[in-house]
Amino acid sequence: MFDILTSPDAWVALLTLTFLEIVLGIDNIVFITIAANKLPEKQQKKATLWGLILAMVQRIILLFAVSFLIGLKNPFYYVESSWFSAGISGQALILLLGGLFLLYKSTSEIHEKVELPEHDEEALEAKNITSLNRALFQILIIDFIFSIDSILTAVGMTSGIGDKPEDALVLMVIAVVISIIIMMVFANAIRVFINKHPSMQLLALSFLILIGFMLIAEAAHLSHARFFGSEIGAIPKGYLYFAITFSLLVEFLNMKYRKKEEFIEDLEENQDGSAEDPEC
Template identity: 80%
Template sequence: MFEILSSPDAWIALLTLTFLEIVLGIDNIVFISITANKLPENQQRKATNWGLFLAMLQRILLLFAISFLVGLKAPFYHIDTSWLSMGISGQGIILFVGGLFLLYKSTSEIHEKVDMPEHGEEELKSKKISSLSKAITQIVIIDFIFSIDSILTAVGMTNGIGNKPGDALILMIIAVVVSIVIMMTFANPIRKFINQHPSVQLLALAFLILIGFMLIAEAAHLSHTKVFDQEIGAIPKGYLYFAIAFSLLVEFLNMKMRKKREMKNKTVNE
């Protein structure tokens, strides 16, 4: 069953795929962190771990149903007018709805945090998620949206590896399990860091808005959407992750400067 692991090419593919799953899971960790931080403190770690564990099970089940996911790419309805042309598919609808959900969730969270001083304590408490199951449900739903893209990417990377039909599936399952375990290790420290730094919270929400737009653009691209004979292209993920990394670097430098300034002011006051 695991003869495929004796091949050097399989190990290279496994390491690459695991790294890719971790990178593609960054946006998932950000969403999980923001959602879990709205729970009471004693339930936040549990929500993060359960959310990632259920995400792992969900991705493994989707790997076994890969033929169903591939079938979702086929358009089932076409629109062809003088200015708009597109083929609507199941995968496109899932990505489009997921993008809209991220835009709504992120903008509402930003609005809540920006207007926080104007809210009373009771009103702020009412906006928190009181149910662990409700938080986990939100996490599982958004992970399903993120899983579509990462799993189809994994299928493309492992295509042709091994002599048996199940070899590629074994590699993908191992990569998913290893990447989720690594994300579980770092997810809670990331959640605490985001919760302790309001500016990073806003930056993380801004990332989710970018990802929401990316999902909508990808849905349009997969549907071969043309507006006035101009086809909508997919946004390269490398650009998106570079923008996120650059923004985080700038924010960390700002945090370091603020910390030095606070220490200097404290020394002067003493």
């Protein structure tokens, strides 16, 4: 079964696929982080760990059912009208529902963080009481949606590798397990960092809104949806990752600038205090 690992081409494919699985898992980590931060502090690490374990288990199960997953691309219902037409498939429907769920979840979270009065401790406590099971259920749903994109990428990357059908499956399973383990190592550090910086929380939620729109556009593209004769194109994921990277870079610069401003203010206050002290 593991004879494929003696091939140099297989190792190149494995390394490339592992890297892509990690990149495709970034948006998954962001959602798991947001969901886990709603829990009491003692359950946050547990939710993050189990969220990633569920992601790994789901992806491995989907790999063994990959023929069924690819079959979801076939339209089962067609919509035809004078201004709109589309062929609805299972994959497009899942992406559409996932995108709508992300839009709802993200906007409601942003509303809570912006509109909820911080001085009202009782309101804060009421909002933060979220069960671990409820959080894991939400994570399970999003894991499944993100797993489809991940698995289809894996299938495309390993197509034609090896002489036996199970060769590609071995590479895909190894890549998924390695990528999830790497994400587990860094997930809690990301969660703590986002939880520590409120501006990063809002930025992460904004990323989820962006990802939600991308999933909806991808669903329309897979359905070959046409509005008034114009077909909706796919949004290249490179654009999305560039936008996220650029936004994070700007936010890191803002954090560094704010830290510098606070240092200067503290320094000026200490100097003023020393000047007013007659013993100095």
